[in-house]
Amino acid sequence: MGSKWRKLKNAFASNLCVYVPTADADDSPPHSSGFSDAALLSPALAGWSIGGSVTRPSSPSLRLSKSFNRSSKKMCTICLASMKRGEGQAIFTAECSHSFHFQCIASNVKHGNQICPVCRAKWKEVPLQGPTGSVPPLGRTRINPVNWSQDNAVMTLLRPIPPRPNSPRHAAAAVYPGPEPTVFNDDEPLDLKISNKTSSVNSSLKRVLVKTFTEVPAVPQFKAADDFTVLIQLKAPTSVSGVKTSSTNQGSTFCQVNQTPRAPVDLVTVLDTSGSMAGTKLALLKRAMGFVIQNLGPADRLAVISFSSTARRLFSLRKMSDIGKQQALQAVNSLVANGGTNIAEGLRKGVKVMEDRRENNPVGSIILLSDGQDTYTVNGSGQKSQLTYELLLPKSIHGGDENSGIKIPVHAFGFGTDHDALSMHSISEISGGTFSFIETEGVIQDAFAQCIGGLLSVVVKDAKVTLESLNPNVSIKLLKAGSYKNRLNADGKSGCIDVGDLYADEERDFLVSVNIPKELTLTETCLLKVKCRYTDPLTKETVNLESVDVVIKRPENLGNEVVVSIEVDRQKNRLQAAEAMVQARTAAEEGDLAQAICMLENCRRVLSETVSAKSGDRFCAALDAELKEMQERMASRHMYEASGRAYILSGLSSHSWQRATARGDSTDGSSLVQAYQTPSMVDMVTRSQASLLGSPAQRLVRPIWSFASPKPA
Template identity: 30%
Template sequence: MLWQRRRDREPAYIVDDEMLPSAISIPSSCLPKVDVMAIPQYPNVIASAPPERFSVLFRINAPSMSEYPDYHPLKRAAIDLVLVLDFNGYIDKKSLKHVRKVVCYVIDHLSSSDRLSIVSSYPKDKKVLPLCLMTEQGKESAKQTVSKLIFTKGPIDAVKVLKIAARILEKRRYKNAVAFIMLLSDRRDQCIIQNQGSSNGEKAIEYLDNLPYSIYPQFSKEMNRNFFKYDIFPVYAFGIGPYHNPVGLHALCSATGGTYSSLETSELLLDAIACCLGGLLSVVTLEFSLTLTQGTVDVEILELNSGDFYSIIRDMEGTSADIKVGNILADEAKEFLIQVSLPKHEIDVLQSESILTFRWAYKDAVTYSGTEVQYFHAVDIGRPQRLPGPLFHYESIQVTRQSICLLVADSISKALNMAEASGVKSARKFLLDIESEITERGSVDHSHSLCRWILDGMREVVRRMERGELGFKRGGHAYALSILSSYDTQRTTITGSPVDLQDHPFQTPNTIEMVRKSRYAQGIRR
């Protein structure tokens, strides 16, 4: 019996992942730095009459790949990528051709230090390519595998397919600095196919509860203490066609820090994959975390607006908080709006008051040495007894912009819940009222790409709601979730139709360049 248990026990490692090449070291003195800047809502606040809530905007700026020494061949982290092809057999020959072309595009743009594995929903929900280095030989083998891919009609076990992908990364003997899962899916949402006016959101994601922690984490107190001790692999999902399950895909990506893109047709798949791949092939920072601590006594941290990134206020008094960002891309900027309450003072505080101290820590992904670096700074504001004019005259425009964008994103999210609970008509009216409120405020900076993008996104959600319940479910809901995924991760997604990335607020030089290459490959000269 003991022998039987040992035989049935799952092996500690998968033995078919290919060994990694030797790493190239870079002296710490040659490594570029990740910068963090804090922008208070007002530079000065009356000592005896602070606002009920005071905002601080934290802006993180990652270095460019060009800042790394030329002798490093990649100037980025090497990656382990599992590509999951989740198609149910209704895919036509033209779409299958697009899928094969997309997978070959991914193969062509991986380096000899990157590894790729492919998992397919057919045949028999299995790994069709083990984790292989993308050397010339590895690429040729991978392309031969892709050329043989077929999909047949019939039931697909989505959980089984994703479990296989997770296990490949969990059980690796050798590990590159970062690992991701790309999920291409046309899995059909029966509520849309059967013309049901609405679907139960909980039902749409209930199958995710059967997934392993590494791709659908349930956060715990233990995780709060040592967040990066646990492997979580970001899932980047691409839902194809009007009938796929946007709620499930979005929930999966949101839980892991990946992004969800909605594609109306398979023709958009190459641009979408290229955009995502441009980001994944430019990771320069690992395990980035931002820790906030009360400065002056009685300053209380009230709220952390961190989107899909894990965050926690560590005590009831709001004296400290954490935001866990994880991987950061080259040239990437991330912003987090924090709300605090300020104490009252009956006398002037000497010159300035440190309301918060903040520490940021991370590991360099290019060297992958495991060494953590830390930096400290403080948020200082003046606390005079009086100001020469009204307080709002001194409000930071950066804080105002982010506050409006946060309001719009929250409103889209609320509208989706409202559409499910009481119908699209009431949700549409709610968004129109929000748009009127913002217009009346007159504080929108239309020259700023983020403000312009999120407001245009909300208007497009409203337009798609005009189609009614079923019309909105066939593409509109997916569009809205893709917009939210982009905002909550502060990364580019494709939302339904082709996008001019030059004007997208979260584009980076690497995403733009990779999309340019994809369009060149398609014969599009723009």
């Protein structure tokens, strides 16, 4: 008996829940994983390095799980932590024989979910916390299955000791337990000292670089051209922050963020917690959110919205200081999967957080993740879904409210094979964000990492390109800018393209079609004047770049050979492939998969005959591989609906915005679809994989190349 009471004393001292053993109970304590909330979501915050095994946890009760692949008998499939004897947590074994931590499964079923997260069997008996009035004396509380005796001492748990004031647990418990406010103007104030210090740094060490290319360098004097192509290329300044490798005293390597000043971010995450997210999906989402929280800086602010049948703000917009990160981790760990899927309501609440904030960081964005169909407002039927969301969502989502100046891009992530790809793609297109398709659960963290790797490296705000004709006989016929808003005056003498924000090292390529008149005397013709203006996000200063003139030579004769610009041909191929994707998707939605496959095959054949393809251009080769992958995902109706539709829409999003999206089951640089990854994105994905695999970062990811870059020797 004395040994049993010693175990109880130790339990109180460790602030853990344990069984109260009956007289005939085994002396050995039940299974447990002393894996804390912070350790589950953020190993680094619990004393673990990103590399995996660098430092010892601050408490002996923290044991880092070594693998995701442990059997369900040794691992709780809700929190993914191991279940070992002797560590003080109760274990619930269901009638289907699967076991879980009591704390995890009780939280999972208290909202009415009585289905096993592993085998989906319907339970007759579930662990439920007893009513308030039935709390036993001496600070004990009950978690009992339905119809089990309230007096069964084996099922009685000791209540944890309340956290000490100012302790991390006390701070984490401060996350809004009460009702939501009607106005979300409780965002944490910005630190003006940090802002002023950041702004004082000369952030414009390099400016946006503007280049122009003509499809051919010269046109004969006595020949006119009605559809002559000019390429305008923007290149953002190089990265202002990144990831570097460091060594510990034990010789292990891990990644840490370079603290070079950058534009701070306001980030709102809108997360699907419907019933279909139960189990491993929700656990991996929590872990991915833990990675996001780790990598935000003290000047960045984060808010968390969860939605199922309804939506709720779990965490207000707060700075990611040490205490802010702990509170954010607690909020994320409180997520429970149940109910339906109300995407529109979740987005409304996420946008409201952005609109009601009293102060704004230079960069603002929403991350939306869902694994299902919107069962409340949208039926997801083609273009109708986009029109529905335009009516349902605030104007600030539609690329910016002209009166308020708010622009809130939504980066949407379709998770699994059952999500509504059409609606998710529509939301991202409306707002100016990207749509990513996460086919495999295991890469959700890498997908988030790629996204925030870009958001944490914004070096250009509100960029705008203007074009003017330099010759009264030259008119602008067409602007090919993908999804970017562009305007062309009726007289064809001027136009503009709203480029928006640029991540460090990003490129934007726009094609302009003009006419070229005959020349009788001049040896060259001035075509266009290109201007670019943008805002530096750090200094808030407006930068006006020196204009660039587009001029073409006009010799009397060209000779036998005409040199075609590879740069221009490459972008023509990109636009042609994107158009083929649109046409193929339309045919597939109408039920004609054979015609859709034929359209993609015809595009591949045309691309193979282009100058860039024959020269061995990697961009063209990657486009061909991407189109082939889309053909394979249209092999059957089932395959198209499970992955083909989402894969094509993610590809269209990537090419129309010229920005990297996660596609399929990997964000690995070896995948040919990663055309637009920047070094900052690559660094963050490397960091993500290092944290998951526990290996040195430099061994994890093969070199990432851009479609627009020449093949390395």
